[in-house]
Amino acid sequence: xxxxxxxxxxxxxxxxxxxxxxxxxxxxxxxxxxxxxxxxxxxxxxxxxxxxxxxxxxxxxxxxxxxxxxxxxxxxxxxxxxxxxxxxxxxxxxxxxxxxxxxxxxxxxxxxxxxxxxxxxxxxxxxxxxxxxxxxxxxxx
Numbered sequence: 001x002x003x004x005x006x007x008x009x010x011x012x013x014x015x016x017x018x019x020x021x022x023x024x025x026x027x028x029x030x031x032x033x034x035x036x037x038x039x040x041x042x043x044x045x046x047x048x049x050x051x052x053x054x055x056x057x058x059x060x061x062x063x064x065x066x067x068x069x070x071x072x073x074x075x076x077x078x079x080x081x082x083x084x085x086x087x088x089x090x091x092x093x094x095x096x097x098x099x100x101x102x103x104x105x106x107x108x109x110x111x112x113x114x115x116x117x118x119x120x121x122x123x124x125x126x127x128x129x130x131x132x133x134x135x136x137x138x139x140x141x
Contacts, residue, residue: 013098015047017057018091021077024084038086043077047093050106058126059114062090065128092130100133 021043025034048054067073067090078085095103104119114122123131
């Protein structure tokens, strides 16, 4: 989604999942080493628009604001980055209010997907208290 998509108020807004990642460089070439060889970084995954393919990422990967299968997620991250990943942890869903409103509406319309009685229960079950509403998700704040 571009800023223009949401500028007219028609789009669902912007959101991203934020993860902490610790990784190690293990050079394959003999005689080559890295020092330091372990690093920490922050990874961002764009949140899919509510109702579109991939929007259930939070349901499928999180439980009470934590990764529900850290080893599996670490392996996926390792494959994506091409380095040895030591750990990955979920930090937050960083969202603007427009996206959060659209997400809540989509959750409310699909409560059967969550085995829940309401949107607050779904948020708590999967995201815990790890939602941060910001004015703009593209500036890294």
